[in-house]
Amino acid sequence: MNSIFLRIYGGMLAALVLVALLGFLTLHLVNQVRGDEYREGLARGTFRLMADNLQPMNRVERHRALLQWERLLGIPLDVQALDQQPLDSHARERLRRGQVLVIKDGHKPSLVYSLLSGPEALVLVGEVQQISEQLARATVYLLSDELVRYPVAEQPARLAQIKEGKQFGFELKLITLQEAQLDDDQRRRVDEGDTVMALGKGGESIHIFAGLLDTPWVLELGPLQLMNPAPPQLLVLIAALALSLIGLAVYLLVHQLERRLRGLEGAATRIAAGSLETRVPTRGADSVGRLAAAFNHMAGQLQHLLTIQREMVRAVSHELRTPVARLRFGLEMISDAQTDQARRKYMDGMDSDIQELDRLVDEMLTYSRLEQGEPALKFQRVDLDALLDQVLSEQAPLRPAIRLLCGTTPAAEPALVDGELRYLHRALQNLVSNAMRHAETRVRVSYSLQGEQCRVDVEDDGPGVPEADWERLFTPFLRLDDSRTRASGGHGLGLSIVRRIIYWHAGRALVGRSADLGGACFSLVWPRQQTQREATV
Known part of the structure; x- marks a missing residue:
């Protein structure tokens, strides 16, 4: 028993270590997904705006615009055919649906892709080293360049259209300089046309402020939430906590299982010592509960x-x-x-x-x-007429004073049933011999075939069996206290043998009262067709 539980605990420990590793890898994967979504949220609006600005241009105009943006933004940009990009089918499909892709490969610059609308299937590709800062500068430049083309009064409405159409991943607002939450030095720099980055509350976000020349407006971007991936120490802590909780749960389950199995072990020991009435509780429908039920049955x-x-x-x-x-x-x-x-x-x-x-x-x-066990039964087709004739011819000389009658007229077709001939002969011989010992003058044997069932009846005109004793009559070595006494002969095993034989034929042995002769009526009922079973005694 101890070795079993040692193996169980060892398996559980290995499973817990595996769960911990899977949890660590899952959290690491979650960090990667969060990082990809964060970068795409920052790049989406800006690159869509650039792609839409490039769409109506010809090749020369695009080249000039890209060169100008590269100098101002510090981001290498290029327009290439979509089919030439090393992207899988899923990434290409995302681009065709209007999404912006950001692919991060280790410490290399992030590659940003945005599809230009039109039949040529061109894609804008940019290499961004510091995605938050560079994209912020690019966003300020592009929005400022776009807004100055409109009258001052229309600029807030135009900004709202751009934000909604390009699906920026952060807020865009036009506010006055007095409304900006900046200190005096920052206000001065914004008023001079500089771009200012200010930390939000808690230091987990930034706001970008840029003044629009010749307008009372200040362009505010943000808050831009900083990407804070879970540190390895936190991942290890979470994995350790998960491992501890799972270990505790597994220990409680295994401890309960061990306690129930030790109860089974103790019950088996008591049975081996001779306490045969010992049983174990069968709580629940789990494996141990089913094992306890099987143990009690055994x-x-x-x-x-x-x-x-x-x-x-x-x-x-x-x-x-x-x-x-x-x-x-x-x-x-x-x-x-x-x-x-x-x-x-x-x-x-x-x-x-x-x-x-x-x-x-x-x-x-x-x-x-x-x-004591299922005997080796070799079923074969048995002719009931021939079998009954053989049994009656064998038993008739033993008590000549008793008339043996066959109550069934043989049909044109043989009455064939499946059975083990040797055992069926023994069962019928025991029934006829038992009836002859207790009959006054007559014994009648008959059979009937009803659908898939076969029934054989052995009746006598003796004193019969009281109804209260019908069931226990098949108990081994039992003799009733009426006319069926020791003086009639026998050892009390014949009817028990009959019941076991018919049981192994998937049938039943019954006893009742004969309606015609008035004595006992013993009946054997079993299926006409049997499934072949081979077993050792």
């Missing part, structure tokens, strides 16, 4: 088999006592016999006792084989 079966074995030992001891005593008496009388006729008489009696012992041993062995 314990019940074991108790039942041992009870049968003990009863059989007691019954056999009782059954052997009478013939052994008669044999001892016969041996003593032979030595005292004066004539050959007297010795012959005692020897015939001893021979009869030996035959009775032989029959008892045969019945015990047969019942033991049928009770």
